[in-house]
Amino acid sequence: MAQQTFLLEVVKSLESLGLYNVIIPLILVFVIVWGVLERIKIFGGKSKAINPLIAIIFAFLFIRSQVFVEIINQFLPKIGIYLIILMGFMILIGIVGGGAKWTNIPFYIIVVLSILAVFGSVFTSLPGYSGLGLNFLEGLSQADWFALIILAVLLIIVVWAMFTQTDTKIGPGAFGAGK
Amino acid sequence: MVTPLEEAIGFLDRFGFFRVILPFLLVFTVVYALLEKTKIFGTQKHGDKELPRKNMNAMVAFVIGLLVVSARDVVTALQTSLPNVVMLIIVILAVLIGIGMLWSGEKEFSLFEKLPKLSYVLIAVILFVLLGIFLDSFGVLNNVFDFFGRNYDRPVVTSIGLLIVVAIIMWLIIREGKTGGEK
Numbered sequence: 001m002a003q004q005t006f007l008l009e010v011v012k013s014l015e016s017l018g019l020y021n022v023i024i025p026l027i028l029v030f031v032i033v034w035g036v037l038e039r040i041k042i043f044g045g046k047s048k049a050i051n052p053l054i055a056i057i058f059a060f061l062f063i064r065s066q067v068f069v070e071i072i073n074q075f076l077p078k079i080g081i082y083l084i085i086l087m088g089f090m091i092l093i094g095i096v097g098g099g100a101k102w103t104n105i106p107f108y109i110i111v112v113l114s115i116l117a118v119f120g121s122v123f124t125s126l127p128g129y130s131g132l133g134l135n136f137l138e139g140l141s142q143a144d145w146f147a148l149i150i151l152a153v154l155l156i157i158v159v160w161a162m163f164t165q166t167d168t169k170i171g172p173g174a175f176g177a178g179k
Numbered sequence: 180m181v182t183p184l185e186e187a188i189g190f191l192d193r194f195g196f197f198r199v200i201l202p203f204l205l206v207f208t209v210v211y212a213l214l215e216k217t218k219i220f221g222t223q224k225h226g227d228k229e230l231p232r233k234n235m236n237a238m239v240a241f242v243i244g245l246l247v248v249s250a251r252d253v254v255t256a257l258q259t260s261l262p263n264v265v266m267l268i269i270v271i272l273a274v275l276i277g278i279g280m281l282w283s284g285e286k287e288f289s290l291f292e293k294l295p296k297l298s299y300v301l302i303a304v305i306l307f308v309l310l311g312i313f314l315d316s317f318g319v320l321n322n323v324f325d326f327f328g329r330n331y332d333r334p335v336v337t338s339i340g341l342l343i344v345v346a347i348i349m350w351l352i353i354r355e356g357k358t359g360g361e362k
Contacts (some may be wrong), residue, residue, distance in 0.1 A: 018184025115278025
């Protein structure tokens, strides 16, 4: 059992006040919507007062439906864990000389992983979720797991081969002269 | 357990803050900002500056805001669709943060620049999700699903599917013609 400290007590009292259900989601939505509106300049460049007003309206309408607030409260910590794992991976890569500027296949892999991680996090945070969609994994035998891993490795090799052959020059084909 | 701040939200809800004030403010602000931007009602001179007709724009925005508030269905649709839209924004932002971990930071992050093809797919997905959100907020989405569920083997649905496939093939051919071909 975790030891009860003064700061944990503070966090609990803030939670009982409604910090995590009202204030934090309100600030989050307000800042995100304001930031996006400022970036895209949908109301022109002179809309300094309009963008924050619309952002605060969005934020209030969002916190009214506590279902969404609950999803956010469960989903964002999972994203945080994913980002920490990704950062740990990059630190390990950094030890052997890799930089932060990733391109081509590793970049695409991380894009796909990020999309899967976010959608997985949202899916598992939905109200009423009880392992739906992943139950079939429990019944798999060792041989099934082995087959799945081999399939995944093969797929990765095929995708890798497809991407690495894009730069090669194509010779004359059967249906005409290629360059 | 209901926290004091949640009770405050509940009080505001009972007061009509979310049903009247917020929708009115939203519509008023958006309409006013668009009228100011487009200058539909013309401009008037203030010294040597040409400014939009603020009083006219504010009056029109005020009236449209009040009319929207009086339409219950529209307000309910706004209340249900906007949190969904915000949720979508947060999900997309989370994906971008994950991808942004690999960004060098020398230039501004731009997914369009890095992955133009994926961006088109993303735009199409966002459009579909937005359409679904707004159809759902007006209570039409279930009818659409029911229609396709009941008629998936009838000529109407198969014709729509065929049209979509033909449109995709035509788009691919036209795209090929634009990007490749003889010069």
